[in-house]
Amino acid sequence: xxxxxxxxxxxxxxxxxxxxxxxxxxxxxxxxxxxxxxxxxxxxxxxxxxxxxxxxxxxxxxxxxxxxxxxxxxxxxxxxxxxxxxxxxxxxxxxxxxxxxxxxxxxxxxxxxxxxxxxxxxxxxxxxxxxxxxxxxxxxxxxxxxxxxxxxxxxxxxxxxxxxxxxxxxxxxxxxxxxxxxxxxxxxxxxxxxxxxxxxxxxxxxxxxxxxxxxxxxxxxxxxxxxxxxxxxxxxxxxxxxxxxxxxxxxxxxxxxxxxxxxxxxxxxxxxxxxxxxxxxxxxxxxxxxxxxxxxxxxxxxxxxxxxxxxxxxxxxxxxxxxxxxxxxxxxxxxxxxxxxxxxxxxxxxxxxxxxxxxxxxxxxxxxxxxxxxxxxxxxxxxxxxxxxxxxxxxxxxxxxxxxxxxxxxxxxxxxxxxxxxxxxxxxxxxxxxxxxxxxxxxxxxxxxxxxxxxxxxxxxxxxxxxxxxxxxxxxxxxxxxxxxxxxxxxxxxxxxxxxxxxxxxxxxxxxxxxxxxxxxxxxxxxxxxxxxxxxxxxxxxxxxxxxxxxxxxxxxxxxxxxxxxxxxxxxxxxxxxxxxxxxxxxxxxxxxxxxxxxxxxxxxxxxxxxxxxxxxxxxxxxxxxxxxxxxxx
Amino acid sequence: xxxxxxxxxxxxxxxxxxxxxxxxxxxxxxxxxxxxxxxxxxxxxxxxxxxxxxxxxxxxxxxxxxxxxxxxxxxxxxxxxxxxxxxxxxxxxxxxxxxxxxxxxxxxxxxxxxxxxxxxxxxxxxxxxxxxxxxxxxxxxxxxxxxxxxxxxxxxxxx
Ligand SMILES: Cc1cc2nc3c(=O)[nH]c(=O)nc-3n(C[C@H](O)[C@H](O)[C@H](O)COP(=O)(O)O)c2cc1C
Numbered sequence: 001x002x003x004x005x006x007x008x009x010x011x012x013x014x015x016x017x018x019x020x021x022x023x024x025x026x027x028x029x030x031x032x033x034x035x036x037x038x039x040x041x042x043x044x045x046x047x048x049x050x051x052x053x054x055x056x057x058x059x060x061x062x063x064x065x066x067x068x069x070x071x072x073x074x075x076x077x078x079x080x081x082x083x084x085x086x087x088x089x090x091x092x093x094x095x096x097x098x099x100x101x102x103x104x105x106x107x108x109x110x111x112x113x114x115x116x117x118x119x120x121x122x123x124x125x126x127x128x129x130x131x132x133x134x135x136x137x138x139x140x141x142x143x144x145x146x147x148x149x150x151x152x153x154x155x156x157x158x159x160x161x162x163x164x165x166x167x168x169x170x171x172x173x174x175x176x177x178x179x180x181x182x183x184x185x186x187x188x189x190x191x192x193x194x195x196x197x198x199x200x201x202x203x204x205x206x207x208x209x210x211x212x213x214x215x216x217x218x219x220x221x222x223x224x225x226x227x228x229x230x231x232x233x234x235x236x237x238x239x240x241x242x243x244x245x246x247x248x249x250x251x252x253x254x255x256x257x258x259x260x261x262x263x264x265x266x267x268x269x270x271x272x273x274x275x276x277x278x279x280x281x282x283x284x285x286x287x288x289x290x291x292x293x294x295x296x297x298x299x300x301x302x303x304x305x306x307x308x309x310x311x312x313x314x315x316x317x318x319x320x321x322x323x324x325x326x327x328x329x330x331x332x333x334x335x336x337x338x339x340x341x342x343x344x345x346x347x348x349x350x351x352x353x354x355x356x357x358x359x360x361x362x363x364x365x366x367x368x369x370x371x372x373x374x375x376x377x378x379x380x381x382x383x384x385x386x387x388x389x390x391x392x393x394x395x396x397x398x399x400x401x402x403x404x405x406x407x408x409x410x411x412x413x414x415x416x417x418x419x420x421x422x423x424x425x426x427x428x429x430x431x432x433x434x435x436x437x438x439x440x441x442x443x444x445x446x447x448x449x450x451x452x453x454x455x456x457x458x459x460x461x462x463x464x465x466x467x468x469x470x471x472x473x474x475x476x477x478x479x480x481x482x483x484x485x486x487x488x489x490x491x492x493x494x495x496x497x498x499x500x501x502x503x504x505x506x507x508x509x510x511x512x513x514x515x516x517x518x519x520x521x522x523x524x525x526x527x528x529x530x531x532x533x534x535x536x537x538x539x540x541x542x543x544x545x546x547x548x549x550x551x552x553x554x555x556x557x558x559x560x561x562x563x564x565x566x567x568x569x570x571x572x573x574x575x576x577x578x579x580x581x582x583x584x585x586x587x588x589x590x591x592x593x594x595x596x597x598x599x600x601x602x603x604x605x606x607x608x609x610x611x612x613x614x615x616x617x618x619x620x621x622x623x624x625x626x627x628x629x630x631x632x633x634x
Numbered sequence: 635x636x637x638x639x640x641x642x643x644x645x646x647x648x649x650x651x652x653x654x655x656x657x658x659x660x661x662x663x664x665x666x667x668x669x670x671x672x673x674x675x676x677x678x679x680x681x682x683x684x685x686x687x688x689x690x691x692x693x694x695x696x697x698x699x700x701x702x703x704x705x706x707x708x709x710x711x712x713x714x715x716x717x718x719x720x721x722x723x724x725x726x727x728x729x730x731x732x733x734x735x736x737x738x739x740x741x742x743x744x745x746x747x748x749x750x751x752x753x754x755x756x757x758x759x760x761x762x763x764x765x766x767x768x769x770x771x772x773x774x775x776x777x778x779x780x781x782x783x784x785x786x787x788x789x790x791x792x793x
Pocket of ligand 1: 186187188189190191192193215216217218219220303304305306307308309341342343344346347448522523524
């Protein structure tokens with residue numbers, strides 16, 4: 001690591017050229033070690049690899065690089081061997097000796113270790129053959145495959161700080177803003193506001209002190225694009241923010257990261273130190289008269305603090321209460337000064353825009369949404385992970401082609417986008433293109449990029465109840481429509497899951513939803529009803545089934561199901577008796593176990609405990625047992 | 635419990651000295667205190683009010699607003715059940731209930747005098763591994779009822 005100060009633009013250029021032209025003498029082996037990888041045992045695999053490389057004396061010929069997220073979360077931990085890009089998924093330490101022996105020493109592929117999309121479907125030995133990569137355009141994610149997130153050199157090698165170099169070699173702040181504006185880059189945090197315009201408004205706002213903020217609060221459950229970026233390529237966010245600071249006329253910026261992301265915080269802290277030591281942050285950056293400093297702020301766990309005015313309050317050391325807008329932060333933000341707040345992914349796109357130019361950037365996407373967008377594709381889909389696709393790809397292309405469609409034997413029912421502010425779009429709408437406007441017209445939003453696929457085993461009522469409980473817990477309580485509306489909605493939905501709902505309740509949900517949308521103080525309350533409103537629009541039948549027929553088609557709502565033991569299949573092993581937490585199962589006089597429906601809480605543990613050979617316990621509609629007076633679940 | 639900590643004041647003062655003044659560092663200070671003690675002792679709140687020249691009520695307001703802060707000492711073991719959307723559709727609620735049952739703690743009252751606590755978290759962002767449980771800081775993905783039993787066994791072993 002070169003920790004000497006880089007004093008001029010020329011020196012930076014030389015340093016990069018030197019790094020890029022030094023011949024690669026060792027084979028690069030890249031192991032994904034972001035949080036998901038670590039949770040799947042990547043560090044144990046790394047230790048095994050290190051030991052084996054050493055044991056075989058390969059240190060001179062092989063370089064093991066612990067990178068961030070490759071995006072193939074389902075296949076973690078995974079390894080890519082360059083230059084061929086040989087791909088090995090789902091590694092465990094005991095596979096390592098064979099892998100090293102065959103591939104690193106012998107130069108041969110190990111078919112048993114390669115990825116196969118399914119039985120009889122052959123294998124995908126090299127990265128490009130992965131079905132998951134089809135249709136992706138990985139401008140940002142591609143770099144994660146070879147970057148060492150902790151190394152400034154590694155970033156420089158990949159044209160890091162080339163954009164900053166360009167900017168500081170002679171572009172005026174206005175020119176920078178015009179380039180960003182021309183690229184069509186829009187905010188990736190959800191609202192899709194044009195980034196260049198936001199910068200211009202802040203630049204034109206009066207006053208000396210101005211600030212920039214990176215919003216890394218990523219509160220939407222089911223979304224982790226920003227975590228992926230921060231953990232894998234922290235310098236790109238830093239470079240974007242330095243450029244933003246220059247354009248806006250700010251001398252100080254803040255990176256706010258939620259505390260649930262300890263690795264992202266750690267990596268950013270290290271990257272900031274290195275950037276400071278190299279003189280890329282601080283006074284007179286690269287010998288120019290532009291000075292800029294960045295400070296990392298750790299969140300403290302509150303969804304609403306992702307809302308921009310709340311986030312500002314949080315940085316000021318206060319409770320994260322949102323406030324009325326206007327005035328917008330570009331006019332009155334942090335400590336009352338003009339402030340630009342952008343999402344992590346927005347900032348990470350900035351160096352790309354300036355390095356490649358607006359024409360290059362805007363050739364991908366739709367007329368209104370330019371470039372690529374990262375989504376976290378999760379839930380009931382075959383391949384889950386971080387995917388980066390051009391705007392304008394259809395939902396179906398992402399879910400069925402990139403994601404490989406439903407899990408075997410299942411059927412996809414819908415996709416949830418936009419987190420607690422979004423909605424569920426049914427499979428019949430999967431021809432919709434991914435851009436800000438299309439999804440909004442269909443009753444959801446694109447949001448920051450969470451995409452949770454659900455199949456027939458997910459109950460829509462249960463899912464919207466989940467989101468409304470979330471909103472109720474996270475509502476800051478300042479304004480009545482949000483504070484009371486979320487409570488009322490939870491109460492009504494709980495009633496429906498118990499089988500006590502009435503048709504009027506659906507109308508009431510709609511009315512409350514409209515009120516919240518019109519009258520809430522901030523975006524949280526204004527959008528909190530979206531999951532319900534979109535369900536009423538697209539899944540009315542499923543809701544009515546709960547209300548009119550007292551049936552939960554997915555078999556999830558505990559108040560509407562019950563368990564029953566089929567004597568013909570029962571072997572009398574009594575495992576169900578032992579498994580029942582509330583002792584609702586007892587042996588009846590006929591020698592078979594029987595469930596007391598009054599005691600049963602429908603937890604399903606007995607069904608799980610029943611040996612698969614017998615599978616004697618059925619989940620059935622509550623109605624059919626004729627025991628509607630039974631215990632109430634959730 | 636405070637009475638058994640004669641050096642609480644010293645440790646607190648050392649932390650104060652490491653934080654620049656100015657109200658915007660209040661949350662940072664609270665994070666550091668919690669890191670040091672595992673929770674926020676009352677004395678720390680009082681000291682924060684003094685140091686950042688805000689009212690004790692203000693400090694208390696901040697502490698209770700954010701879910702990261704707790705005013706009671708942490709039990710020996712901490713289990714965190716992720717309730718992100720992906721975990722939810724993969725059965726996080728049932729996992730949570732079952733975990734509570736296996737550990738013999740009442741759901742919702744999970745820090746009552748036991749040496750283990752179960753906490754909910756909104757989303758850890760490891761959605762592809764859903765459902766996720768964190769055991770004393772160690773992430774475990776694709777948790778099943780069977781693996782819960784192993785987790786609980788291991789915890790009882792550790793105690
Ligand atoms: C309740 C709520 C939560 C939000 N959470 C986030 C978040 O976690 N990350 C984010 O970038 N934007 C979030 N936003 C949007 C921000 O207010 C803001 O629009 C965004 O950070 C602007 O950045 P962009 O223009 O680059 O998208 C949230 C908004 C609301 C109403």
